[in-house]
Amino acid sequence: MLHTANGHYVEVEENVTLYVEDVGEGKPVVFVHGMPVNHRIYEYQQSVLPQHGIRFIGIDLRGYGRSDHPLNGYTYDRMADDIKAVIDQLNLNDVTLAGFSMGGGVVTRYMGRHRGHKVSKLMLFGAATLSKLPEEAVNGLIVGLQADRPQTLTNMFKGFFHTAPSQGIENWLWHMGMEANVHATIETVKAIGSEDLRSDLEAIRVPTLMLHGVHDQVCPFPAAEQAHEIVSTSKLVRFENSGHAPFYEEREKFNREVIEFVLA
Template identity: 45%
Template sequence: MGYYVIVEPNIKIYIEDLNPEGKKTILFIHGWPANHKLFEYQFDQLPQMGYRCIGVDIRGFGNSDKPWKGYSYNRLADDIRCIVETLRLQDFTLAGHSVGGAIAIRYMARHNGYGVSKLALFAAAAPSFTKVPGFPYGLNKEDVTKIIQDTYNDRPKMLQGFGDMFFFQYLTGPFSNWFFQLGLQAAGWSTAKLATSLRDENLFSDLGKICVPTLILHGVHDKVCPFPLAVAQKEGIKHSKLVPFENSGHGLFYEQRDKFNKELMKFIEE
């Protein structure tokens, strides 16, 4: 069931709510530059296992409205708060991939984890997506700036290049094209502005504010958010557990989807 939630005057966020009567709720926040359909291979299985799965299209992406402004971590975390309040969610698992993980972390810190009983981070872009003094991991800021420039100059070519570094395992041509189409559903300005937040924002001060049990799933071969980011998350978040995915890159939710789904379900049931 799909519908819209108003998060600001004249700005609506698209929600896909699968199995609303499910025993436990998982709210998924997708990564850049896709939309909630990124979790297709979770939505195929988890509702059958009795879970309520809510997929969110970040503003500017998928079926959500695409305003010119509002792509800071704070605003995107506030969008999630509006969704949680509108749906009256309680005792749910907040799950985020890549920049979705960064938004989830900011939500936990900014809104004191409102309604969240557990946090799941998948290849999260935290504590910093780019290399900064004292943190020599992540991408170079210059490389992210080039992605932003390429978004404005030739977005399809940029998306194709990003898709090539997203996965570790071999992909079929049709799957690569499907992934490419997810990125095209976003607005160009949204794609560029969220990439700017990825480049310029960080979450070092947010990690220590998380007090709920946290699962960290991360591909060892991740070229977008290198594995040392997951190690830093584990060190910075109390009550956290890190599970390496030995045969995955940034797309672990697809590349090792059976293990991914099992680890997530096991964590929720603990």
Template identity: 30%
Template sequence: MPYTTTRDGTRLHYNDWGDGRPVVLLGTAMMDTRMWEFQAPFLAEHGLRCVSYDRRGCGSSDAPWNGYDYDSLADDLADLLDHLDLRDAVLVGYAVGGGEAVRYLTRHGDGRVGKLALVASTTPFLLRAEDNPDGLDMALFEEMAQAIRTDRPQWLSQLSGPFFGGPEAGPSDPPISPELADWLVRTSLDSSPRAGVEIYRTLFTTDQRAETAKVTVPTLIIHGTADLGAPYALCAPRTHDLIKGSELVTYEGAAHGLFATHADRLNQDLLAFAKS
């Protein structure tokens, strides 16, 4: 099982499959490389070098107490790209991975990155503020944090319906098999509770409007209109407006878990973008 050690001594587990232009997959808040069950093999089979890794605190990577802010997460990504000496990479930032990728580009530059794909990304800013009046209330984060601390398995199980099926879906009726939904939910339990709370704090409270506007690499934005984790109106069109020349692809009626519910379409969109 391959690992790299970051500048602060944290060991990160990664997968490196295939040959060709590198595509680096940055996952959701608490899931690990297993969330890319459908994307990583497909991209590697179609002439791309597909790299995925477990964010610190998740999966088989180390779980330090600190380091879940965007600067630290971006530094982890930089250390992995340097370790593998990747060039002209396509970063695919999913949910919090989108914010992570944006922070990497503004903190470390685009010397190793040729393109950016933001899928269900939480950019540019989720929290309600005076100049972001339709944002999410801080009380929502506090409820999530308390649920993680109190009973993570129950919280994740209840979340599976809206995560895959949208706001009206219950935990027993996501648009994928119950076995797949249950397995994907259980991968999140391999994260530490501290990582879960602090990663959600980062994605929920960080204002990335100014830095998102500084992204200059070709960018593809993919987002579902029924996304509960990264509400469409707060995220996709605003990110699109901030990144000059970006392309926005909307999945009508799709929720947050596109990697599972719309795997075939997402695979084709990412392949076409990486190969263009």
């Protein structure tokens, strides 16, 4: 494992290394991003949570951000294994594990596949748990990524918000999306369309906080309500003025909910 000023490069399997941002001291919260962004999607949490005694640990999944872009390994199983490798190599305990969108699906798989190893609390943000992409949507997205990835990402990010953000925010997201490896992006789209997480949800036993925008068009709110019914230890918080990005659109409320849950 290599260290930088605020991060680590963690080898999760032979010749595959992930970048992990690590800021602050206190209760560790491991944040997992969605497709096609990276850990920097949590910028408005990374700049706030360490001031409240929370250690921010943001993973760039394989194929994304500053992590390696191998040919294989873009299933939820393998990405869940990657998270376990990071948690173990950083010697983390009493972890709050958090996932957004596809990352919510990955951390849900982690809870089932690894029986919640080292995790004492779970957070799901606009999570892709029971809101699988239909086959035609998956195929259409793959065609778009192969034919014109820049425009496809532009269209995708416009659907993130309930209220149109600034051009700067759109540009910021677009650049994150373009930093991702195109093969990794396509393979994870396939995973989102094929993974079944119901049994993983049923395996969750730890306190779970679900934060979800009621206007979410990517992972619709009714799917969050269904997941909430399955996870008996969960609390579902509605974000009335948010689409798929409550961490940005209602970030003060979002951060308050996160801080209260982690420190409780």
